[in-house]
Amino acid sequence: MTEQLSTLEKRIALLEDIEAIKQLKYRYLRACDNKEGEVLRDCFVAGSVEIDYGRIGKFSRREELMEVFERLACHDHIIELHHGHNPSITVSGDIAQGIWSLYYHQINSQDSSATQLGGQYNDEYCRTDEGWRIISSCFVLHSSQALNYSEMATGSLSGRS
Amino acid sequence: MTEQLSTLEKRIALLEDIEAIKQLKYRYLRACDNKEGEVLRDCFVAGSVEIDYGRIGKFSRREELMEVFERLACHDHIIELHHGHNPSITVSGDIAQGIWSLYYHQINSQDSSATQLGGQYNDEYCRTDEGWRIISSCFVLHSSQALNYSEMATGSLSGRS
Amino acid sequence: MTEQLSTLEKRIALLEDIEAIKQLKYRYLRACDNKEGEVLRDCFVAGSVEIDYGRIGKFSRREELMEVFERLACHDHIIELHHGHNPSITVSGDIAQGIWSLYYHQINSQDSSATQLGGQYNDEYCRTDEGWRIISSCFVLHSSQALNYSEMATGSLSGRS
Numbered sequence: 411m412t413e414q415l416s417t418l419e420k421r422i423a424l425l426e427d428i429e430a431i432k433q434l435k436y437r438y439l440r441a442c443d444n445k446e447g448e449v450l451r452d453c454f455v456a457g458s459v460e461i462d463y464g465r466i467g468k469f470s471r472r473e474e475l476m477e478v479f480e481r482l483a484c485h486d487h488i489i490e491l492h493h494g495h496n497p498s499i500t501v502s503g504d505i506a507q508g509i510w511s512l513y514y515h516q517i518n519s520q521d522s523s524a525t526q527l528g529g530q531y532n533d534e535y536c537r538t539d540e541g542w543r544i545i546s547s548c549f550v551l552h553s554s555q556a557l558n559y560s561e562m563a564t565g566s567l568s569g570r571s
Numbered sequence: 572m573t574e575q576l577s578t579l580e581k582r583i584a585l586l587e588d589i590e591a592i593k594q595l596k597y598r599y600l601r602a603c604d605n606k607e608g609e610v611l612r613d614c615f616v617a618g619s620v621e622i623d624y625g626r627i628g629k630f631s632r633r634e635e636l637m638e639v640f641e642r643l644a645c646h647d648h649i650i651e652l653h654h655g656h657n658p659s660i661t662v663s664g665d666i667a668q669g670i671w672s673l674y675y676h677q678i679n680s681q682d683s684s685a686t687q688l689g690g691q692y693n694d695e696y697c698r699t700d701e702g703w704r705i706i707s708s709c710f711v712l713h714s715s716q717a718l719n720y721s722e723m724a725t726g727s728l729s730g731r732s
Numbered sequence: 733m734t735e736q737l738s739t740l741e742k743r744i745a746l747l748e749d750i751e752a753i754k755q756l757k758y759r760y761l762r763a764c765d766n767k768e769g770e771v772l773r774d775c776f777v778a779g780s781v782e783i784d785y786g787r788i789g790k791f792s793r794r795e796e797l798m799e800v801f802e803r804l805a806c807h808d809h810i811i812e813l814h815h816g817h818n819p820s821i822t823v824s825g826d827i828a829q830g831i832w833s834l835y836y837h838q839i840n841s842q843d844s845s846a847t848q849l850g851g852q853y854n855d856e857y858c859r860t861d862e863g864w865r866i867i868s869s870c871f872v873l874h875s876s877q878a879l880n881y882s883e884m885a886t887g888s889l890s891g892r893s
Contacts, residue, residue, distance in 0.1 A: 414737055415575055415576070415579070415737070418579055418737070418740055418741060418744060419579060421744050421748065422579060422582050422583060422586070422744060425586055425744070425747055425748065425751065426582065426586065428751060429586065429589060433659055436656075436657040436658065436659055437659065439657050439672075440657050440659070440670070440672065440691075443672070443689075443691075443713065489713065489714040491672070491674070491689040491713065491714065492657075493656040493657060493672055493674060494656065494657060495656070495815040495816065495817070496758035496761050496762050496814075496815060496816060497758065498755055498758055498759065498762070509762070511761075511762065511765070511813070511815055513674070513813070513815060513835070515687075515689060515714070515716075517714050517716065524716050526837075528765075528813040528837060530762075530765075552765065552811065552813065552891070553811040553813065553837070553839050553889075553890065553891045554888075554889070554890050555837075555839065555846050555887070555888075555889050556887055556888045556889075557718075557879075557886060557887040558886040558887060559886075560886075561886045562886055564718060564719040564720075564721075564722050564723055565716070565717055565718040565719065566715075566716075566717045567714075567715070567716050567717075568714065568715050569713070569714045576736055576737070576740070579740055580740060583740060583743050583744060583747070586747050587743065587747065590747065590750060594820055597817075597818035597819065597820055598820065600818050600833075601818050601820070601831070601833065601852075604833070604850075604852075604874065650874065650875040652833070652835070652850040652874065652875065653818075654817040654818060654833055654835060655817065655818060656817070674817075674835070676848075676850060676875070676877075678875050678877065685877045718879075725879060725880040725881075725882075725883045725884055726877070726878055726879040726880065727876075727877075727878045728875075728876070728877050728878075729875065729876050730874070730875045
């Protein structure tokens with residue numbers, strides 16, 4: 411019966427891992443929206459990482475991403491939504507893969523523009539003493555749609571800031 | 572071994588609780604879209620609740636929310652989408668906390684306007700004899716984008732009604 | 733104690749089934765976005781299916797859906813997002829029901845139009861030797877919003893193709 415218990419424990423641990431990895435990604439996406447640089451940084455491993463965000467840049471340390479994040483996103487006139495969709499998580503031991511679809515929405519209240527885009531993350535996660543962390547994240551843009559409201563009489567934008 | 576079984580049971584129960592709470596919130600959001608006032612009401616506890624929906628109002632009884640819902644939303648010309656994203660659920664005993672991002676989309680076919688907005692729910696849930704229910708829900712608006720189609724020759728809106 | 737183990741095993745299996753069915757639907761939606769006809773086809777059972785996609789058509793074999801998919805969607809100028817939301821999955825034995833909200837976004841780069849729509853899937857799944865598959869899927873359109881960018885100086889669209 412000990413063997414049966416051990417088998418059940420492994421199945422539970424797998425479900426727990428999947429939920430923990432989802433919560434990790436959601437914490438990351440929410441940190442982007444709420445402009446919490448420290449929380450964002452803490453979603454990645456402390457050592458060498460592989461981040462490829464296309465036009466935004468490539469980064470091999472989480473501090474580099476955090477710096478770009480604070481330079482590009484952490485302004486009152488940039489209001490963003492990052493929503494993670496269609497997650498597919500595969501765990502093997504202390505490593506996991508994740509595929510996510512992203513819905514992104516940005517209001518720039520300075521130039522009165524609204525942009526929404528879709529894309530896909532291909533992630534790798536690793537188990538650390540503090541829980542699961544992102545070790546690799548590659549984002550591929552799928553499509554984007556932008557509107558400038560400054561010349562439109564028929565629309566309006568607003569952000570909380 | 573009874574102790575081991577008990578430990579496993581608790582871990583399973585936690586995963587079940589998280590899934591049940593997600594399904595509760597999804598039922599609530601879908602009830603909003605489908606204009607099912609009774610289903611919406613039943614997502615909250617019967618007694619005292621704490622609902623703070625910003626501009627929509629504050630409510631201390633689920634019946635008050637239901638009344639406002641029927642007055643504001645339950646019209647053929649109001650077509651809404653409520654999509655819950657980035658869920659983070661934390662359970663401790665018979666109480667749980669939930670953070671959700673919302674994507675909301677509304678078509679008003681009377682004035683030919685389309686509005687989409689983002690925001691965040693901070694929820695508290697409690698375990699009842701009928702399952703998990705919302706006991707507290709605070710919504711904070713993040714951003715909104717509106718377009719009026721009545722003066723645009725280049726777009727169209729349609730709802731199922 | 734064998735009985736207790738068996739009860740725990742059933743509870744774990746239910747959680748695993750729910751996760752597997754979600755991943756099936758996400759695989760399907762992602763296959764639509766990535767124009768992977770073979771992956772899309774493999775999400776359905778091999779025999780008789782019941783697919784009712786409204787204006788797109790009704791299909792009783794997965795090959796029929798795949799054919800329409802390749803005819804309508806598999807073009808460089810059609811860039812699509814299918815995001816599945818608010819899932820509610822109910823399993824009983826080897827059959828399961830699923831309710832999903834859909835957010836859909838399409839860019840047609842040929843006529844410079846962007847369309848987004850919301851709707852609801854009512855699905856039935858069955859357990860096969862290869863895992864869960866869709867046996868029935870009925871989609872009901874909820875609302876849609878379209879913009880034509882060809883006559884607008886104030887916006888832009890782009891797809892990866």
